[in-house]
Amino acid sequence: MMFESEEDRQHFLVKYNISQDRFRESLLSWETLREIADDFEVHRNEHLNTVQAYALAIQQCSSVHSLSFGVKDTEHLVEKIIRKNGKYVAEGNAITVNNYKEYITDLMGLRILLLFKEDWREVHTFLSEKYSKRFVEDPFAYIRKGDDRHLYDGIIKIKEERPYRSVHYVIRHEDGAGLEIQVRTLFEEAWSEVDHKIRYPYNIGNEMMNGYLSIMNRAAGMADEMGTFINSYIKGFEEMSTNGMICDNDVYNYIIDRISKCEDEELKADIIEKIRRAEDFQKLNLMSDTLKNMLKKI
Incomplete structure (x- = not known):
């Protein structure tokens, strides 16, 4: 009782x-x-x-x-x-x-x-x-x-x-x-479980803790957006492959098209920055290969 x-x-x-x-x-x-x-x-x-x-x-x-x-x-x-x-x-x-x-x-x-x-x-x-x-x-x-x-x-x-x-x-x-x-x-479930564990029972007066939970919430949303983007990309890539469009230029144009349709400006900026970094990395690799070839000739 x-x-x-x-x-x-x-x-x-x-x-x-x-x-x-x-x-x-x-x-x-x-x-x-x-x-x-x-x-x-x-x-x-x-x-x-x-x-x-x-x-x-x-x-x-x-x-x-x-x-x-x-x-x-x-x-x-x-x-x-x-x-x-x-x-x-x-x-x-x-x-x-x-x-x-x-x-x-x-x-x-x-x-x-x-x-x-x-x-x-x-x-x-x-x-x-x-x-x-x-x-x-x-x-x-x-x-x-x-x-x-x-x-x-x-x-x-x-x-x-x-x-x-x-x-x-x-x-x-x-x-x-x-x-x-x-x-x-x-x-979303992961963030919800963490939020429930930290807040419960009704411990919502800590501003710093609420700030951390808010950041985690945005991160969970960002992860879902990235998952959506990747899932869409894979489906689109499979479709292009079926139609014979598998060159780098086709893939690059497809990614740019998807980014242009993204409504989340923060996510769009993050993806563009990652692409730029990838391009810079490719350039560095090319320079490294050139230097290696030059050294072999010396």
Whole structure:
């Protein structure tokens, strides 16, 4: 049984940075929270079996690189209910043991990881065709300000209010429990895990740490852009090879054309600089070969 003693309750509030005033504003009793926690624990194995079945089905999509799944931690569920119930009470509702499945839509979670951002299109088609009738809301994408939007424009909603990148789908299972599916690349996942580990629980007041996390976030975005560029280049090169266009000049012109279409000015400048350095390196190699030939004649 959770929250049996006053010591347990105070420890919970301190652990999750919930003030006494914030708890009172939630208009929840510890008895109600204990009932919800106990009910959730009773059904935990059922939820685990459910989300595992979704994972097995979604693995059939060829663009899925890997995935992970799980059931929400009970303490995190209680913490979320405390933070959200005040808003629902203001709307004339309240979270109880009988309706918490309706209000908390991420009792189960499934994360799909992609190798390239473009792989999302096939995953989106797969999820929409298979589960759209169970969507609680329209899918949406969190992106950072300045990110390229063309991948999602006209397909799903775009939100720029979060510092991380991820596409979200919320499904209502037959038993009423909610499943949240997040789709992101391996680079986005790596940054998210580091960010969660450092910030948790709610340690977001350190400006220097926030600065480092912001830099890592931009680096993850840059890595994805580079992955997109390389993936596009390889596909284009294979296409050119099939058509007999495999000379250095064709490849060079192809790269220049792709760079000109890149909307990320920072990424474009970085790629151009690398090409220039490569050209300089080639010149140095040619000079070195010339010097070697001269030495052989002496």
